[in-house]
Amino acid sequence: MTETRIDRTGLTATPNNEGVDAAVAAARRVIDALLHSGDMSAVEMTQVAEQLNAVADHLEAHAPTVGERMVDMWRGEGVTRHDPVTGPENAIAPPLRLYGRDDGSIEGEVVLGMPYQGPPGCVHGGVSALLLDHTLGVANAWAGTSGMTGTLTLRYHRPTPLFERLTVTGRQTSVDGRKIYTTGTITAGGQVCVTAEGLFIDKQLDRPR
């Protein structure tokens, strides 16, 4: 069988196991562990809150200005390092890893835990929309013509399960002047949970300088 996956470079930043990426991975564990613990934990949460506030105080005391950081984060890999879906520098990113395929589409896999819950045991519909908006945007970049989301239409076919491997796909289907048409899916165990149709408008905002 032919391997259709090719180099992921340019679609998803590769996380480093050191520096801010490692700290962000630890923060994701904290977010998950707090929700997992809830009020049922024997842990002294007042003490946990003090420790976490001490970490935040330390980070804030040494951070650049927001303006400096905004310029810095748009250098190089730009959105792929800080975005809320794939970014290794963003603790709210699950993160989803996206791969370009040689048929022009893209694909990624992710397992979502409790922080992303909507209905009992299932992924929040807004989280599915976030994953698909971003994936369709990256599919456009992969296809060579990208833009801003104008209209995103979702159909939720069946509940999307937590704690299971989800496959997220995106494909640019056509370009008509400035209008870019893109589709995507979230599947679990081969079953389609969500489908998306996006109309993107070819427009790029300037990067902060």
Ligand SMILES: CCCCC/C=C\C/C=C\C/C=C\C/C=C\CCCC(=O)SCCNC(=O)CCNC(=O)[C@H](O)C(C)(C)COP(=O)(O)OP(=O)(O)OC[C@H]1O[C@@H](n2cnc3c(N)ncnc32)[C@H](O)[C@@H]1OP(=O)(O)O
């Ligand atoms: C996008 C970021 C790129 C960053 C690149 C960096 C690194 C790349 C590497 C990898 C990553 C790649 C991608 C990034 C991943 C994810 C992307 C996330 C996407 C977003 O998260 S993005 C935020 C949400 N998004 C907005 O915040 C848009 C707010 N909005 C506006 O900024 C304007 O509203 C705009 C620009 C949409 C249009 O404004 P405009 O003035 O340029 O266009 P205009 O009005 O002239 O319309 C021209 C023709 O489009 C039709 N049209 C217009 N608007 C439409 C709509 N909404 N729906 C359907 N059709 C529409 C008209 O009907 C007309 O059609 P006709 O010509 O037939 O009359």
